[in-house]
Amino acid sequence: MFNLNIQTKFDKPILKLIGISKSFPGVKALDKVNLEVFQGEIHAIVGENGAGKSTLMMIISGVYKKDDGKIIFDELETEITDTHHAKSLGISTVFQELSLFPHRKIFENIFAGKEFTRKFGLVDIKKMKIDAKNILSTFDVDFDPSTLLADLTSAERQIVEIAKALSSEVKMLIFDEPTSSLTDRETARLFNIINDLKVKGVAIIYVSHRLEEVFEIADRITVLRDGRYIGTVNKKDADMTQVVRMMVGRDLSDMFPEKSKILRNEFLIINDLCRENILKNINLKLHTEEILGIYGLVGSGRSELARCIFGIDKIDSGEIYINGLKKNIDSPIIAIKNGIGYMPEDRKEAGLFLSLAVKENIVASSLERISNFGFLNTKKTKSLAGQYVERLTIKTPNLEQKVLNLSGGNQQKVLLAKWLAVQPKILIVDEPTKGIDVGAKAEIHFLLRQLANRGVGIIMISSELPEILGMSDKILVMHEGEIRGEFLGDRATQEELLTCAYQE
């Protein structure tokens, strides 16, 4: 009988969404979306950026209110009013941008907002420490609960985040892009944890744009496109091309554009560049029409190299030649004057002006070009911005839209547009497709190649092996501030690059 009970429970969805709709000014984010999630299953939600994944999760976790539709949770129709309500129902979320306090200890983070108290409302530190330790031990890690969160790696913080979610009773756990900052090993550990939770009967929603991962961990996959529900498939019955087709509504046959054939003109030459202990004797040559891929682990010095070339960080020794002339680049302003553009990795913190309009973001580095006698010309501004919105097919209702309101892929295109508008001769892009979906990714790859074909030299830093291999004409592998290896883009293999990047 007991078994049967569980069976019936497993047969009924713990969460059922019927016809959920949600609009933002100018955008219909969700249009009559349906979803059924069962207890003890891992249900992946996939879709391109702007497909409505995040909005749907926000509605389930009570951050947004739905405009229309029904939410049935645990067989009762429910209006999820806010995040507290969602938590009290047993819905917890492990957020994409981790919601922890870096200067507090682990146990304080786990029990933030629900501290145990003793007499007179004093906090029961001892009990919290013991409980924290117990929760953490189920994950097979041995943190001291009194460690400061700031002393943990981002993967370890994520475990604390999960522990925090599990510290209250949980029926459903939502993971929103949980692996975006994890290494492969850390990802494997996270998957073990998720599978354990599943066995314990927790319903798990897993949102990700990484299809390989989704196929590794999910039981069922629901695809959203342009805010609409496209369908749900069993992993067993589906393959990746089918899901990609559902996501983009078309086949992505040529994943990467054709590479450059001949490289003649050495445009940028770097000799023996050093910086403190971070960069050691870096030598490289970049040709026009070349995409030079730089691969390496986080901390290998790849982003630091970019910062030095762009004049953000000072170099201790070494020479930089552009088009045969020795250059002393000591600020981004000088770098831009010398025809260098730099698209940083963290686009929200260092790239975009989120509170300003699309138009203003695109012209930010080209103010000189759109002014007459020191005054900005409205017509020139609009035509320059409009030209790139069109060329990069940036999806925005108009040029006055704040960048804040665009999807991740379109934000990245705005950032790229800013640099294209400068008409650089050298463009450094750091993780150009991080956190954006398959379709936008392919578009950005195509744009970068098109740019190279027009004579621009591109340095592309990436930690995605398929991207490095698919895009680069030449690949440099960095390790602990040095260049450890040089490979030809169409001959290198994933294994070669990985061994080179991990070698001690």
Place this chain on the structure above:
Amino acid sequence: MLIKNEDSEKLMGDLKSYNHYVDKALNRQKIKVREKLAFALKTIFRIREAAVLVVVIIIGLILTLSSPYFLTIENLKAIAIGLSTDAIMAVGMTILLVSGGFDLSIGSVLAFGGAISALFLGKNFNMWISIIIALAVAAIIGLINGTIVTKIGVNPLITTLGMMSIARGATLVVAQGYPLAEIPLEFTVFGQGEIFGLPVPMLIMLLIVIIGEVMLRRSRFLRQAYYIGSNERAARLSGIHVDKVKMFSYVITATLAVIAGLISTSRLAAAFPQAGIGAELRVISACVIGGASLAGGEGSVLGSLLGVVLLAIVNNGLILKNVSIYWQGIVSGLILILAVTLDILSRRRRVR
């Protein structure tokens, strides 16, 4: 012509449905008009300057209807002269706020500039030389503020709070605690004179506001302030001249404070060491009412001017209505909080 029974019934039916159709259409039209009106209102309130202007006009109308003294040339002149110094300082403050900074020292710098000019005028220096010396002092104060903020990285609150105290102290040292009143008659033109019946302080203020508005809205150099205020790190990486613009903003703000100090000294024919106390917060309030944000990236000179005007006519109204002067602070504070609250609420509705 004979109408058969069934025909007439059919006709009646048609008529009914026709009436129904007309009603519907009319209703639709009504809804359309209402929607359009709502849309127009929304647009007005989306543009902060327009919203503040509407409020200013409404208050002006109320005061005109309720007090015979409000809409008189004398009263309007008094308001214009009274708000000139604040409006001049608001121009600099707006530029600073847009770039993500602010300056608490302007009230003290106003007093210090006035005292310096009065000191030299009292020693029979040429009027223009005295003015130039005062402006040079202003530029130095601005450079000090700017250098400490941009090059060393002390936050603007601490830096300008310190400067506020220093400049006030320096004023007291220079003036020895007394008003400096040896002002030649020719100097009083800046505060008391009129050109074609228009008060000189107002004309100076309008000139500065117009230049400030055009420069901040359109000039390539000052336009960079919006980028800096929106995201300083991204601005640096975009090749925006972050330090230059910030430095300039502090210098221009201090300079405008001293210009306000000169006008105030000229108007009262004396430099009072306690001049401009509280001006910094009043000016920041006015800018914020006019759409600037302490977080940076937003605001316009025109909006700030309207903010100054709004506070000034409300205070004028209180005086005309014989409300005790002690109420002014309470009312100004309420307006500030109300303006920002309304702004946040309207944004929230837009986002949700």
